[in-house]
Amino acid sequence: MVEYEAKRGPDRCPTHPGAVLDDILPSLGKPKVEIAHLLGISRQQLYDILSEKKPVSPNTAARIGKLVGNGPGIWLRMQAAYDAWHAEREVDVSAIPTLHAA
Template identity: 30%
Template sequence: MSLRAEDLRNIDFSDVADDDLALVTPGEILAQEFLEPLGLTAYRLSKAIGVQQTRISEILAGRRSISADTGLRLSRFFGLNDGFWIGLQADYDAAKARREIAEDLARIIPLAKIA
């Protein structure tokens, strides 16, 4: 049996995970899964994709989000689909927001339960 990525949103993992797990930023993934294994520096990457080194350094430090512009450049460089980095950033932003407004979300009654 296989699962689709979108099916994971509907599975309750509360018995094996808690909300205290640290969110992994797209910058951490860029560093740990791409730059470090390939021996690339922020400087080398920035030159290869045509952006300022500060942009890459801030992404790696978690101080800057990956914009559509940067995401497309990263995808092109690493040979990934156009939506990879943009989707990763969107998933991170949604998870972060979900934690920040968890109590508000819990008070919202879904339309399907009202009707």
């Protein structure tokens, strides 16, 4: 079997972890209200994550990782990639010099 490295163009935003979670939830066979209860978060917090209005915090990543069985790391990496991509485009760093070690 041939393996291919997935490449995302630099202008394409990384996927928000809420979008991934929204794709996974139907396969769990439980309503979102029950998923929120199982995670120990409010229904509104879950809906805000799914609609990409709120980030996945480390605490929530640990909960989601336990629920779906893949651990918190992947959820935190997705959120970090999403946040970094937006920061690179929104924060003006033009006045900050790049220093090099002597």
